[in-house]
Amino acid sequence: MQPEAFTLTVPDTAIADLHERLRRTRFPDQAPGEPWAYGTSVEYLRGLTEYWRTGFDWRAQEARLNAFPQFKAALHDIDVHFLHVPGKGPNPCPLLLMHGWPGSVFEFLDLIPRLTDPASFGGDPADAFTVVAPSLPGYGLSFRPGQRRFGIEEIADCLADLMTETLGYRRFAAQGGDWGGITASRMGYAHADRLIGIHVNLLAVRREPGMLKDPTPEERKYLEELANWLKEETGYQWIQGTRPQTLSFGLTDSPAGLAAWIVEKFRAWSDCGGDVESVFTRDQLLANISLYWFTGAIGSSFFPYYFRMHRPWPIPEGGTIGVPTGYSEFPREILRAPRSLTERTYTDIRRWTVMQRGGHFAAMEQPEALAGEIAAFFRKLR
Numbered sequence: 310m311q312p313e314a315f316t317l318t319v320p321d322t323a324i325a326d327l328h329e330r331l332r333r334t335r336f337p338d339q340a341p342g343e344p345w346a347y348g349t350s351v352e353y354l355r356g357l358t359e360y361w362r363t364g365f366d367w368r369a370q371e372a373r374l375n376a377f378p379q380f381k382a383a384l385h386d387i388d389v390h391f392l393h394v395p396g397k398g399p400n401p402c403p404l405l406l407m408h409g410w411p412g413s414v415f416e417f418l419d420l421i422p423r424l425t426d427p428a429s430f431g432g433d434p435a436d437a438f439t440v441v442a443p444s445l446p447g448y449g450l451s452f453r454p455g456q457r458r459f460g461i462e463e464i465a466d467c468l469a470d471l472m473t474e475t476l477g478y479r480r481f482a483a484q485g486g487d488w489g490g491i492t493a494s495r496m497g498y499a500h501a502d503r504l505i506g507i508h509v510n511l512l513a514v515r516r517e518p519g520m521l522k523d524p525t526p527e528e529r530k531y532l533e534e535l536a537n538w539l540k541e542e543t544g545y546q547w548i549q550g551t552r553p554q555t556l557s558f559g560l561t562d563s564p565a566g567l568a569a570w571i572v573e574k575f576r577a578w579s580d581c582g583g584d585v586e587s588v589f590t591r592d593q594l595l596a597n598i599s600l601y602w603f604t605g606a607i608g609s610s611f612f613p614y615y616f617r618m619h620r621p622w623p624i625p626e627g628g629t630i631g632v633p634t635g636y637s638e639f640p641r642e643i644l645r646a647p648r649s650l651t652e653r654t655y656t657d658i659r660r661w662t663v664m665q666r667g668g669h670f671a672a673m674e675q676p677e678a679l680a681g682e683i684a685a686f687f688r689k690l691r
Contacts, residue, residue, distance in 0.1 A: 312380035312475060315390060317371055317450065319603045324367055327564055327602060331362040334565040345576070345583070349569040357572065358565050361595050370596035373418055381450075382475050385467040386457055390450035391443035392417075393476070397426040398437025402505070402691050403478040404683075405468060406442040409487020409511070410610055411571040412670065413449045415597045417442050420672045423680035430677070436684040441476065443468055445488065447613075452606035460616030461488065461623045465495040473503055482687050486510040486671055488613050494655075495623045497630035506633035506659075506690045508683050510671045513624055514646040514654060527647045538644055542577070545570075549611040550618035557608025567607060568598050578669035580641035588674055624654055635660035635686030637679060641668030660686045 336351055344350035377392045392414060395401065404424065408416050421440050428434040444451040446459040446467050459467070472481045482505045483493040494513035496504060516535055521528050548556050560567045572594055576585035585594070601607050617623075624630065634655045638645050640663075648661060662682055667675035 312382040312391075312393075315379040315381045315450075316375050317379070319367065319371065323603055327599075328362050330564050331358050334358060334563070336565070345573075349573045354565060354569050354572070357568060357591065357594070360591055361564070361568070361599075365592065365595045365599075367596075367599055370415070370592065370599070373596075374415065377418075377421065382471065384470055384475060385446070385463065387446055387451060387467075388453065389443055389446060389467065389471055390414075391441055391471065392421070394421055394425045394440045394442075396424075396437035396439040397428065398434035400435070400691070401425070401437040401439040402687060403472065403476075403481040404438040404440050404687075405472055405481055405483045405493075406440050407468070407483070407485035407489030407492050408442075408445065408448075408672075409485065409489045409491075410448075410613070411574055411597070411601070412487065413597050413600045414442050414444055415593070415600060416670060416672045419676040420680055423676060424683065427680075427684065430680075432681075432684065436688060438482070438683075438687075441472060441481075443471065445492075445610075447606065447609040449600050449604050449606055452604055452609050454605065456609070458609060458612040458615070460620060461491055461495050461613055462499070462616075462620075464488070464613070465492050465499060465623075468492065469496055469500040469503055479503075480505050482506055482508070482690070484508040484683055487669065491623060494630055497632040497634065497655075498624050498628055501630075501632050504632045506635065506687060507630075508635040508637070508660075508686050510637045510639060510679070511642060511644075511669070512636060512646050512651055512655070513622075513630075514644075514651055515622055516644065521650070525647075525649060528650060531645070531647050531650065535644060542643070545574070546614055546618075550614035553608055553611035553615050556611065560607045561605055564598075564602055567602055568595075570607075571598050571601065575670065578641070578643055579674055580639070580666050580668040589670075593673065629654055629656045631656050633690055634658045635662075635682070637662050637664055637671065637682045639664045639667035639669070639671050639675070642671075643669055659689075 339351040424438045490509035490511035493507040581588040
């Protein structure tokens with residue numbers, strides 16, 4: 310089935326309903342101590358939700374997304390939404406660009422033009438990509454109520470078919486962060502024959518504290534960071550990975566609850582020094598949150614976590630990824646495995662760049678730097 314052109318138009322009634330729900334928000338009290346010590350600051354969220362209700366212009370954000378060519382295609386029993394933006398250059402390389410949780414295609418609006426039209430940003434048109442940026446199956450506009458749920462294995466299979474079977478790219482490049490990076494890595498394992506190479510800013514390295522018996526100093530530092538991460542930062546993974554349905558009631562019914570759940574991660578995982586709006590504008594944060602709200606996809610978006618906790622790791626024990634691999638290590642990424650450990654899984658690392666600034670949401674935080682890294686890595690593989 311040929312893809313069908315798509316334009317996002319949220320009904321006025323849905324926007325009015327959001328505003329009314331925000332007006333009637335019942336906030337909890339602020340626990341004693343530092344405002345963000347136990348999760349999202351009540352004072353901050355009051356200000357954010359008031360802006361969401363009275364100042365945020367969803368139609369402007371909708372128009373930003375609709376400025377890119379969008380489509381839907383029937384694949385693997387769902388309708389997959391994707392941006393398909395032609396490159397401007399002599400021989401654009403097809404690039405599958407994948408977001409993660411709690412992100413969306415809104416992450417890529419400043420990155421895509423730098424990839425598709427590098428000459429407009431002082432780059433070489435020979436580095437142009439034709440970008441395919443899907444909403445991951447089960448996320449945003451790739452969701453409808455009642456559809457099947459997807460883990461990383463199914464997402465990788467579905468998006469590989471999108472590129473080759475639906476769009477006709479015999480071989481393509483893949484890039485991602487968060488689940489997008491894990492999906493690119495899974496493709497490198499399961500669909501290597503379709504790939505030119507993969508570039509990631511989050512590595513699919515196993516996260517088990519006892520996995521290194523005689524660690525080097527660098528590996529020991531990583532294990533300490535991992536132990537702290539598992540103790541302090543993975544509560545969301547446990548609830549999303551064990552009771553996704555229960556959690557989805559509150560976040561589907563309360564826009565303030567949804568905003569609190571998501572914005573805390575943008576603050577904790579970005580290179581913002583504790584001030585989330587020093588890196589992201591309120592409009593950027595709320596465009597992403599609003600897409601989750603209007604599509605009702607938050608519960609479905611949890612299922613990669615559920616399957617992750619109830620299945621083996623997406624790269625099987627002893628399995629390796631042999632396609633050419635590039636990695637950008639952003640300093641505020643949630644975990645940064647050392648190269649010595651990474652090379653046990655990725656056997657053809659051709660570029661490893663330690664970035665100066667940025668965190669988990671690299672496409673939004675550092676679009677120019679990330680675009681440059683993607684171009685530099687794939688330049689020799691075209």
